[in-house]
Amino acid sequence: MIKREYRCFFEGQQEKMYFEHVAKKIKEVNPIVSIKFKPVEKLIVLEKSSTDVPKIAVFDYDMNKIEFERKIKICRKTNILYSNLNFDLWLLLHKVNFSKNVQHNDAYKNLIIKNFNLRENCNIKTKANMEKILEQIDIKDIKNAIKNSEQIMNNKLEEDKITIRKNFYYYENPSMNINEFFKRLFEEIKV
Numbered sequence: 001m002i003k004r005e006y007r008c009f010f011e012g013q014q015e016k017m018y019f020e021h022v023a024k025k026i027k028e029v030n031p032i033v034s035i036k037f038k039p040v041e042k043l044i045v046l047e048k049s050s051t052d053v054p055k056i057a058v059f060d061y062d063m064n065k066i067e068f069e070r071k072i073k074i075c076r077k078t079n080i081l082y083s084n085l086n087f088d089l090w091l092l093l094h095k096v097n098f099s100k101n102v103q104h105n106d107a108y109k110n111l112i113i114k115n116f117n118l119r120e121n122c123n124i125k126t127k128a129n130m131e132k133i134l135e136q137i138d139i140k141d142i143k144n145a146i147k148n149s150e151q152i153m154n155n156k157l158e159e160d161k162i163t164i165r166k167n168f169y170y171y172e173n174p175s176m177n178i179n180e181f182f183k184r185l186f187e188e189i190k191v
Contacts (some may be wrong), residue, residue: 003034004189009046009057009080010039014130015087021134022142022182026191029139033189043071047078054188056181057082058090061173062105069164076168081181088112088124090178093145094137099152099174139191142182149179 008019019037026035040046046055057080061068075082088108092098095115102108112124116133123129152174161169185191 001032001034002189003036005036005038006185007046007049007055008037008039009043009055009059011059012087012125013127014091014125015058017127017130017134018087018091021137025137025139025142026189029191030189033191035185035189043074043080046080047074054181054184055080056178058087058178060086060105069168069170072170073164073168081177086173089174090145090149090176091116091133091137093148094141095144097148097151099155101173139186143186146179146183146186149176150183153177153179 008015010016010019016039019039023035023037026033040049043057043059046057049055055078057071057075059068059071059082072082074080086102086105086108088105089098092108092111092115096111098108098111109124112118112133113120113122116136118124118129118132124133153171153176156171156175160171162172163169
């Protein structure tokens with residue numbers, strides 16, 4: 001059995017449940033591979049962890065530009081891949097190609113409810129509703145999210161960059177590079 005470990009920084013129950021679900025789905029498709037997403041408490045710890053272990057940081061903008069940009073600098077400086085604005089966009093991309101700019105964290109809620117057939121006006125962040133979402137995500141859906149994310153990023157222009165000091169930048173939403181992490185992961189483990 002091939003064992004792989006990946007280090008993750010994430011801030012919420014949604015993300016934790018998602019990574020556990022992905023590990024389970026990978027094992028179903030390729031039983032000789034055991035994946036463990038090891039969470040880290042602080043992004044700064046992730047930055048200093050072993051360089052040979054693939055790393056990802058999943059954090060939301062949460063309308064806090066200063067904190068978001070601080071985290072972006074850490075990720076860019078150390079080649080850590082990250083998600084942007086809101087993890088809900090990544091979930092939505094499993095089912096639909098969505099590339100509109102949104103202005104608040106709850107902007108994806110109704111789209112997730114619709115595309116994952118959840119009860120109207122439910123709280124998509126509860127454990128029970130996240131379990132319902134994850135039941136509808138398989139490896140094919142993750143590959144779909146990768147493809148949809150790549151389309152978003154391929155449409156970004158150089159002038160769309162938001163620069164934080166000289167060497168650090170990010171793009172306005174929608175934007176992410178979480179797709180690169182999963183694409184590399186799937187290539188490494190032959191999924």
